[in-house]
Amino acid sequence: MPFSAALKQIVDGVEGGLGAAIMGYDGIHIDEYLREDPPMDLHLLAVEYATVLKEVKRTVDVLGTGDMEEVSVATERSRVIVRVINDDAFLVLTLERDGNYGKGRYLLRLAAPKLRELLS
Template identity: 35%
Template sequence: MAFLPHLESVVTQVDGAIACSVMGFDGIAVETFQAPQSADLAQQIELNSAWVEYGNALSQLKTGADLLKAGTIAEVSINTEKLVTLMRMVTPEYFVVLALKPEGNYGKGRYVLRITAPKLKAELT
């Protein structure tokens, strides 16, 4: 279960990345890589509290949307003026979450999560 190199790779590839984490739907982070230069910002916006709240919403959404004809949820993004958050399903129990500054590279973030999710899944199984 070597998650950290994958998470570090996400953060270093995406401009404006604050931190990337593998989380369970119980709200507990399995592993996190934080951009060293963004530690103050993460503390200031209470990143962990936001992630627990968002993960909880994602969990409810996943359950509620399972029966929709539009298909199962693959990716959710929640954005405020201070924080952009991208989440992508890894397995039914785990997801990967990436926090960006609002001016960060959103498109690159989506792309990198999409290619990283299968690698994280391989580590989980």
Template identity: 35%
Template sequence: MFQAVLKEIVENTEGGIATLLMDFEGIAVDSYSRNGAEFDISTIGAEFSVVLKSIQRAAEMLEAGPTAEVAIQAEKVTTLIRVVNNAYFVAFSMSPDANMGKARYMLRTKVPLLLKELS
């Protein structure tokens, strides 16, 4: 079930490269990558899980409310991270010229399916 949802996110977003469902300890639950993907989504997720935890702590200290989404744009890849619950997140890597609005929409609408399956 997880991979079908992750695949749908990538395949239905222009410029999508890979998606990953991961826990905050850096352990991948499932992932999907297009053939020939230049970046390893598991490595991206593991590295950004540390950053995401720091962002969550900062938001908590500022009493800004829970973190919902974080975007990291680099020269060669953009990664959008959406928090699923207090234990899991989805990372979606795409080309820098990808349709970010569509990527955000896909994550926002597909995360509830992943959450239901995790329950």
């Protein structure tokens, strides 16, 4: 399965990359790639963000501003970027606080259509 290779490419390709995962909206991990010794629980993080994403999706549906594409959350110690793959799955990338946010967004945007094909 070439998923983890794609995820490794994203994480290694961005400064401050900690880990990436392909997740279902049900909170189930499809695949993941983590750098060694991540400073936070990236499993838990991805599961929790599945819940957030469901809430954002509901909101976006109410607002009628088109399909959701990307959600990002910055906290004191992390940057998380979530990119929708299809109606079932999404990509999560976690960066250090001062990681290269723009490049992370770019790599996810590139990867999503390829993963969509692989998952269909």
